[in-house]
Amino acid sequence: MTKTTIHDVAARAGVSLATVDRVLNRRPGVRPQTIAKVEAAAQELNYRPDPYAASLAKKRSDRFLFLLPEGRNPFMQQLAREALATADRVLMDRVTLSVRHVDTFDKAALASALSQIDPAEYEGVAVVAQDAPVIRQAIDALRERGVHVVTLISDVATAGRDHFVGVDNVAAGRVAGRLIGRFLPQAPGKVALICGTLALSDHAQRVEGCRAVLEADYPYLEVLPVREGRDDDILTRETASNLLKSEPELVGLYNVGSGTRGLIASLEANASPGKPVTIAHELTPHAAQALEAGTLDALICQDPGHEIRSAARVLKALVDNTAIVKGQERIRIEIYIRENLPFGFTG
Amino acid sequence: MTKTTIHDVAARAGVSLATVDRVLNRRPGVRPQTIAKVEAAAQELNYRPDPYAASLAKKRSDRFLFLLPEGRNPFMQQLAREALATADRVLMDRVTLSVRHVDTFDKAALASALSQIDPAEYEGVAVVAQDAPVIRQAIDALRERGVHVVTLISDVATAGRDHFVGVDNVAAGRVAGRLIGRFLPQAPGKVALICGTLALSDHAQRVEGCRAVLEADYPYLEVLPVREGRDDDILTRETASNLLKSEPELVGLYNVGSGTRGLIASLEANASPGKPVTIAHELTPHAAQALEAGTLDALICQDPGHEIRSAARVLKALVDNTAIVKGQERIRIEIYIRENLPFGFTG
DNA sequence: CTGAAAGCGCTTACAG
DNA sequence: CTGAAAGCGCTTACAG
Secondary structure, three states: OOOOOHHHHHHHHOOOHHHHHHHHOOOOOOOHHHHHHHHHHHHHOOOOOOHHHHHHHOOOOEEEEEEEEOOOOHHHHHHHHHHHHHHHHHHHHOEEEEEEEEOOOOHHHHHHHHHOOOOOOOOEEEEOOOOOHHHHHHHHHHHHOOOEEEEEOOOOOOOOOOEEEOOOHHHHHHHHHHHHHHHOOOOOEEEEEEEOOOOOHHHHHHHHHHHHHHHHHOOOEEEOOOEEOOOOHHHHHHHHHHHHHHOOOEEEEEEOOOOHHHHHHHHHHOOOOOOOEEEEEOOOHHHHHHHHHOOOOEEEEOOHHHHHHHHHHHHHHHHHOOOOOOOOOOOOOEEEOHHHOOOOOOO | OOOOOHHHHHHHHOOOHHHHHHHHOOOOOOOHHHHHHHHHHHHHHOOOOOHHHHHHHOOOOEEEEEEEEOOOOHHHHHHHHHHHHHHHHHHHHOEEEEEEEEOOOOHHHHHHHHHOOOOOOOOEEEEOOOOOHHHHHHHHHHHHOOOEEEEEOOOOOOOOOOEEEOOOHHHHHHHHHHHHHHHOOOOOEEEEEEEOOOOOHHHHHHHHHHHHHHHHHOOOEEEOOOEEOOOOHHHHHHHHHHHHHHOOOEEEEEEOOOOHHHHHHHHHHOOOOOOOEEEEEOOOHHHHHHHHHOOOOEEEEOOHHHHHHHHHHHHHHHHHOOOOOOOOOOOOOEEEOHHHOOOOOOO
């Protein structure tokens, strides 16, 4: 019942440690015959490598780059904070994480950042990107140079990215639609959607999902044309205020992107008896407070800590050519109302 | 910028490796003077131990026992499955997890199981327990014999347990109350609660939370006396069917404990135009299907995988006398509706 | 294509 | 109270 090691496998296969290592890690230069012997021995002994010993023995560490949006979007800032925290923790896993900020709204800048990545410097890249042809090309080119690429938060659908880390945004939009429909009485009214930009695929997908549910199951609700708030507090505030003033029948409001702080300010300034049911995204301190106060009715969230750790694990699996655990890497769509806010969050 | 090791610290402090190890791991038998020197050196070099090397070097592994309820409660079965899966994965962290099943409803059996635990055999125990005097005493006694104890899922409040791994069940009940209140039109009606047993503190707390919200914010809803379904499918089905037949004004139904499969069967058998808004707990395949079908309106959940891993981490931290990361060990109250069901769950 | 030996950063008896 | 040395299970040059 004692642990079987690489020594045991070597002995049983009648080869040296080095050869076992070669076979087990799929390194080249071993005869098929020898490979078979070693694999059989490992199989029979039910050998499981010790990753601690392995990580201790190898000196080189894998280097991953996280390309995140710059600017004051609170969720993206959380994401960056989590990346830095994770960078600390994974240091001992022999992976080095670095974070670089780029302007997500500037396609050319992002494309050039991607194309300037040196394959000799990074084994993998995680990127939050717009879904545009120039970006797709840059990602394809990067992968051809041998760098693994995962997309983060917003997917670049047809690009040859290795993996997408984020939520199903159509489903997230459907959640918003369902909550608005269920929270509202069965009576006519108008629902407004404010997104950052439809050029970001996650925003477009949320709009699509929300609209689909509303149209299918709540036909008495009228969905107004989508407004763009550019993920900006000031612009979002203005947009929301205009809506609140010009649409007396407004009963539902869904902020698809960021700028939630502006949305909250607008709702507070335009307080009226019949406040619309309001849904927004991401658990930031301001959003939590607004939920607490009743200004917001629900929050649809994704956990930035999980996402960063998932991206790092996936990149590592890609480099090591090991399988990923699908269930573990699925990012959940979280729903928060006042009652299940994590304690201490509004501190 | 190269990694500083225990060798560097030893050199700088002018002592041997063994002494550095003694100081850093708070082992006895070092002069205060020497301790100070070593600590200063570690500080100045910003030394961070490599846990991989440490775990590789020490042969003994920590042994933890998980005492879980026996029986067919699907959530508890998930919990057991996660424990076994985790047992596999943490083997290389030098911790050995074992699972033992006991009858949770039998206080004497649980108390005796606790008192029979040999401190020479286990460093820590995680237990799902009723909050009864005999259990508290057994836990206290176990801790006095030097075994760390964490309570799992349902807390034993005044016992000297080291930590509780689970959700805030009062808050979970409040979520149920809020969802029922918000999903329902503003009109009179009756709400029924079915729990397993009020002797389990998690059930009692959920009842309390749900009732508090309903009474405070939805005074036009009448909360019926709580029924007990013993976490059993058959009993829960009967209880639900009786309610559906005898209470024509029933508009809300909250299944606080297990037995959800029976609840679903009852709702399907008694299909009527005005089905009550129904909330239950835990994401099991049957519950997911019922959510999909519209028989259930929402599910309030806790992630059994997270809970098992958290319990293992906390126990390990207790043994190693290291700090726990509070945020990481907080178990979230998850809300599922049809739209955010993890893909493939009803598969 | 294969093997012997050193070394990764710690911990652990064993001496003294 | 302190230190020298072996060893944990792997990987990595270096030879051959």
